[in-house]
Amino acid sequence: MNDNEKQFEDFVRQVKFDDTPDYSHRDKLEQDLLAVLTKQSRQQKQPIKIWCTITKSPITKIAAAAAIVMAVLIGISTFNGTTAWARVIKALGEVENIYVVSTMTMPDGTRVQSKRWLRKPHCLREEEPSRIVIDNGKERLTINKEKKRAQFEGSWAEYRPISQDYIFEQIEIFRGQKVKGVTVRKLEAKSNDSIIVFHLDYSSSYSQLTFQGKAWVHTDTMLPKKIVVQLTSKPEAGDPQSGEIIFDYAPISDDVFETVVPEGFAELPRKQRGVMSGRVLDEHEQPVANAIVYVTDRAGQFSEQTITDESGHFIFKLPPEGVGAPLWLPVLLRAFVDGVPDKIAWSIIKDPASNYEPGGQIPYDVTYIDNDGCILKSANGITLRMEPAGTIAGQVTDVDGAPIPNAKVKLLRCEPADKFGNSTPTSIGVLRWDGPGELGIVRTDENGRYELNNLLQLWERTKVVIHTEAEGFVSDTTSFRTKGPIEYEELDLQLYRVGITVSGVLVDNYGELLQEREVYARVNGEDYRACRTKTDKKGRFRLVGCPITDGLQVKAELSHNHWPPHERERYMSYRYYPDVVVGIDYKAGKTGYEVELVGERPEIVIEVELKNTASEPLPYFPVEVRGAPGSISSQWRADKKLNQRTDERGYCRFTEVPNVESLHLVMWGGDDVWNETLSKEQVEKIKKKYKKYKWTEVPIELIPGRKEYKVKVTILTNEEYEQRK
Amino acid sequence: MDDESKAANDGQMIAETLSDPAVFVKLYRRHYDAVFRYCIHRLFDRHTAEDITGEVFLKVVENLGRFRGNVRQFRSWLYKIATNAINDHLRRAGRRKSLLKGAYRQIGSQVSDCDESTEKLILLREAVFALKPRCQTIIILRFFENLKLTEIAEVLSSSPGTVRSQLARALAKMRKKLVKDFTD
Numbered sequence: 058m059n060d061n062e063k064q065f066e067d068f069v070r071q072v073k074f075d076d077t078p079d080y081s082h083r084d085k086l087e088q089d090l091l092a093v094l095t096k097q098s099r100q101q102k103q104p105i106k107i108w109c110t111i112t113k114s115p116i117t118k119i120a121a122a123a124a125i126v127m128a129v130l131i132g133i134s135t136f137n138g139t140t141a142w143a144r145v146i147k148a149l150g151e152v153e154n155i156y157v158v159s160t161m162t163m164p165d166g167t168r169v170q171s172k173r174w175l176r177k178p179h180c181l182r183e184e185e186p187s188r189i190v191i192d193n194g195k196e197r198l199t200i201n202k203e204k205k206r207a208q209f210e211g212s213w214a215e216y217r218p219i220s221q222d223y224i225f226e227q228i229e230i231f232r233g234q235k236v237k238g239v240t241v242r243k244l245e246a247k248s249n250d251s252i253i254v255f256h257l258d259y260s261s262s263y264s265q266l267t268f269q270g271k272a273w274v275h276t277d278t279m280l281p282k283k284i285v286v287q288l289t290s291k292p293e294a295g296d297p298q299s300g301e302i303i304f305d306y307a308p309i310s311d312d313v314f315e316t317v318v319p320e321g322f323a324e325l326p327r328k329q330r331g332v333m334s335g336r337v338l339d340e341h342e343q344p345v346a347n348a349i350v351y352v353t354d355r356a357g358q359f360s361e362q363t364i365t366d367e368s369g370h371f372i373f374k375l376p377p378e379g380v381g382a383p384l385w386l387p388v389l390l391r392a393f394v395d396g397v398p399d400k401i402a403w404s405i406i407k408d409p410a411s412n413y414e415p416g417g418q419i420p421y422d423v424t425y426i427d428n429d430g431c432i433l434k435s436a437n438g439i440t441l442r443m444e445p446a447g448t449i450a451g452q453v454t455d456v457d458g459a460p461i462p463n464a465k466v467k468l469l470r471c472e473p474a475d476k477f478g479n480s481t482p483t484s485i486g487v488l489r490w491d492g493p494g495e496l497g498i499v500r501t502d503e504n505g506r507y508e509l510n511n512l513l514q515l516w517e518r519t520k521v522v523i524h525t526e527a528e529g530f531v532s533d534t535t536s537f538r539t540k541g542p543i544e545y546e547e548l549d550l551q552l553y554r555v556g557i558t559v560s561g562v563l564v565d566n567y568g569e570l571l572q573e574r575e576v577y578a579r580v581n582g583e584d585y586r587a588c589r590t591k592t593d594k595k596g597r598f599r600l601v602g603c604p605i606t607d608g609l610q611v612k613a614e615l616s617h618n619h620w621p622p623h624e625r626e627r628y629m630s631y632r633y634y635p636d637v638v639v640g641i642d643y644k645a646g647k648t649g650y651e652v653e654l655v656g657e658r659p660e661i662v663i664e665v666e667l668k669n670t671a672s673e674p675l676p677y678f679p680v681e682v683r684g685a686p687g688s689i690s691s692q693w694r695a696d697k698k699l700n701q702r703t704d705e706r707g708y709c710r711f712t713e714v715p716n717v718e719s720l721h722l723v724m725w726g727g728d729d730v731w732n733e734t735l736s737k738e739q740v741e742k743i744k745k746k747y748k749k750y751k752w753t754e755v756p757i758e759l760i761p762g763r764k765e766y767k768v769k770v771t772i773l774t775n776e777e778y779e780q781r782k
Numbered sequence: 783m784d785d786e787s788k789a790a791n792d793g794q795m796i797a798e799t800l801s802d803p804a805v806f807v808k809l810y811r812r813h814y815d816a817v818f819r820y821c822i823h824r825l826f827d828r829h830t831a832e833d834i835t836g837e838v839f840l841k842v843v844e845n846l847g848r849f850r851g852n853v854r855q856f857r858s859w860l861y862k863i864a865t866n867a868i869n870d871h872l873r874r875a876g877r878r879k880s881l882l883k884g885a886y887r888q889i890g891s892q893v894s895d896c897d898e899s900t901e902k903l904i905l906l907r908e909a910v911f912a913l914k915p916r917c918q919t920i921i922i923l924r925f926f927e928n929l930k931l932t933e934i935a936e937v938l939s940s941s942p943g944t945v946r947s948q949l950a951r952a953l954a955k956m957r958k959k960l961v962k963d964f965t966d
Contacts, residue, residue: 061953068960069925072903078818082832086839087810093843094806356808410854412928431853481815488812621840674958695874 070477077520080534081586093621123441129567147354152280153177156305161297169297175222179214180314191316198316207318210328213524216380244271251276252533280306331375331427333385335439337365337392337402344369345443348402350392353494355385355408357489362496365392375435384433387411391496391513392441398448398510402441406433408486415485416474417516417542420444447512453505453525453550456606460505461552464527468497468509471536474518501527514542523548531555531587531604553580553604559641560599561652562594563613565634570596571656575619579638581608581630599782607643612636613654616715617690633659633693635715659715663757664767665722667707669750670777674707677735677743678772680724684717702735720757723770726750749774806846810839813857816927817864824868824918824925826907834871838864858936861923865937869915909959917952920945 092319157173174182179194189200194214200207240258253274260267270286277775287299318324333352337345350371351362359382365371373391375381386408393401404420405412408431424438453464470490472480491497501507509523519539526532530552559578563571576598577589585604592598592613603609615634620627634656641650663682667675682699683689693715694696694700703709714720726747735743751773757766771779817838822832841863849859910918916938923929923937931949935942 061950065953065956066925068902068906072906076819076822076830078815079832087807090810090839090843093840093913481819483812483815595950623844685827691830
């Protein structure tokens, strides 16, 4: 980094501004995105899931075809009536053993066979041409037939339970759903009392795959006995042409799962799982026995706890490589002794890709760490030293000050500030601060008091986010920024009783019903989006579970177009209104309210004439209509051309201007503007010419009942302005 | 598995898992803040930043099937989309300078207790907005989002060398503007 950069960085450091995201926006956007996502993937979802399974497992297209056949079979039994479906589920639930032999015939006539034995709860054996895997729930043996090698490791059963094997999963995917592109025919002639035979034709709507299949199914359980599938489409390279899969549900004997290295095979040293190990010391460097050590990775996917031994040592076993449960950096380690609320030992193993520079000291004493990018493989010699811990305590009450016992108070997040004093949930990278187990969750006593102990003290400007919930109350998330390290913070929390239902209708001032518009509650002037809904086709809405308070309001957010831009027609036909907020006429004890929200159609017309002090018209001068911040969305501004240039006579005209708070015009010559037909050179010329003019704001005073306004503005140059001043 | 095919595999995974809403939510939550912060640093207006953030993730949803790359590349991809959206917005609205004016007001209300810092912020913004969009992107990514040169290069589909020289040039320009403050 050169001097310029350093100086600049120093400069940036001195600049502070609030760039903390607004989580209500995040959550709202999330809902919108999910709606789009679901709509988009509804048609592709099934195929994706199937193909996902195929690409993950060593089986190929034929097996996928077989899976479809199975799915169809399940479907048939479902459509026959609920009892049949219940029977299948029961049968599957009761299946303890499955032995599957699949034989694939390649286009050149060679046959490839693979076998799988599954026995609940945790025994598995897989045989493929090149390898054998045996997992008996304690040990896992992988035998490489080509290299004549074998290797032991710990069982994967904990991470890949047999009951979640893909065979069972396939069936879950299609629970009660029709499979597209399949025609089924029962072959009466070949069926008998114990076996039903089906013929299937399949043609995929999303790929070239077509096949024909036959399935033999046990009548009583509808479980498949044999499935034969023949590809009728051209197989891609490496794909088999046809396949046969045989299922057997007879008990499997123990010797199938015996882990023995075959003769003539070299045994590799046992594959060790990664561990995190270290010890906990007190302030005098003495080991702390019986301390509980908690470890949480980035998003809390790996979240476990253990206890130190006599010499203060602890060890965590990490999930084996290959099961798809990696430990993401950064990892947060915390340790304390139960019953000692004022001490904590902690550390964070950093994400190497993160440039986060904390605003305080993070204790870090690790001898050895092995990582692959931001995935931790092992970390040893971790020393955690006890230091003073912080406490956040207070009382949870309702709005009248009555304590709420047994309310759940949860430390959701700590967002330590970086060296610039800024903090976001992702800055330090640790996203989950509650858990494992009940860590970070306390309940209030009969006086509504709570105490969160053993907290990291961290440093100033740390954002602490606390979530409170209690039965019969609206749950609440509060946050505050610390002024220094957290030593003892008193934080009282107030919950609103839940129970008001507000229903009503949303119309505009011409009586048109406004459909599918966003309506939500507001409490004491702040949006409360946890409680929201959309109006129906009749413009009606019903907000259930609003907080009981006389500060309750209902807001219809009409200034934002909630249709996603890709739904072009709807997006474009959206009619904008200023947001409408209506207060509830609260009466103690009354729980149902009816309100009418009336949006005012934007129909003010403003004609603007611009002149300079010499009374010359100012052509192509940029003019913009603005309201109070947030009252006109940027979509609206762009769609309705609330930014314009004057014409060649110095006039411009705005139509559909909304009646919003502090409506004003902004004119500034130095501005470059907007969706116009002027050529680049012209724009440059005009910009040059108008640079000398002063930034001018003209408030529009609206007169009730009047819709047309004419505004004449004389624009001063900077010089003239200075002189007049 | 060599690195290349591993990365490709990762990308495949992202592409696949993105269609699973649960995983998508995870990814979204992981990246929302970064995208939002980047937008607000560039635009200096909370409402616009939120609008643009929405636009960015919508584009992600629409194009998620097409993404190929690993987790790091995913981040760059996000920044790339965000950069395009922001530059589009600036071009569309042509408000590079009126934004600045807006900034005065917003800063005034946000950090009223901290006058010196406010002044610096205004100075900084003024200097940043005087730059071309591409240079703005580089400056903000480098100093506010703390991206490495190689990452910025990825976002801009350029080489680290080019980015370095553009950064130097942009900084020199900024220095001229901010000369008083540099020497403070």
